[in-house]
Amino acid sequence: MSVNAWNASLYDQKHAFVSEYGKSLLSILDPQAGENILDIGCGTGHLSSEIAQVGASVVGIDSSASMIETARKSYPGLDFRVEDARTFVLPAHFDAIFSNAALHWIPEAERVVCNLAVSLKPGGRFVLEMGGKGNIAQLVEATRQSVRELMQREIETPWYFPSIGEYTPILERYGLLVRSAILFDRPTPLEDGADGVRTWLTMFGEQMLRDVPAEMKSVVLARIEEKLRPTFFKSDRWVIGYCRLRLVAYKQ
Ligand code: BEZ
16 A cells, blocks of 8 residues: 555544445454454554454554554554565464455555465465455546546556456465455445545545646546446435455465
8 A cells, every 4th residue: 555645544534434344354254362363454453453352363564654553553452563565574373364455555466465375374364355356447437537538648546456367366376275256346335425536536546636736636526526426426425336356265
């Protein structure tokens, strides 16, 4: 998550849905007392804390210093570290590695998987959810068209949203046997009512909008909203087309 200077308090106030949805992934992780669990892309630490509550020993890592600072303040008894998922070095003693809504920020999937595979014990599990193929496609397309129409510029996106077919061979190359994988639609209501799309783009869309000068921002945002409104504004809030890739793999 290195592209954005994350604002941890905006993230917690306006994007609480990220960890709320992550709770259903926790039931798949099914953490046990005494297990060592690594949470990659732990953000402000809410899910790490839930894992610790069952008596597991958790290390939470995130590349954002601001997120880790907030996590440490909220959960002072837990072990949070600023680390890059591509390069961290931790003892190879984890019973499970968990990651929710983080790995789509790192296009170098091969490096991440190679690295995390080393940290898992043989038989250990990797429980992952991330944006998958088709994630936020209409939001990205509306942004692409709006910036093209108003600025005559092309946008770049920082994300990697793989299909099952793209991601599972990477896991298998690094000795992780995929036992289940699913790509599913998860329409996601945004916080902040009628301003939901603007707030989302302020938090997450920095790279897409980087060529838009400050004085043009609100015109471009209004154009994006106009394109999305007929399909994605539901009476008093925005509901955006998220697609999740969720899988469980075991180190052999
Ligand atoms: C996601 O969780 O799918 C996501 C969040 C922020 C930006 C892009 C994707």
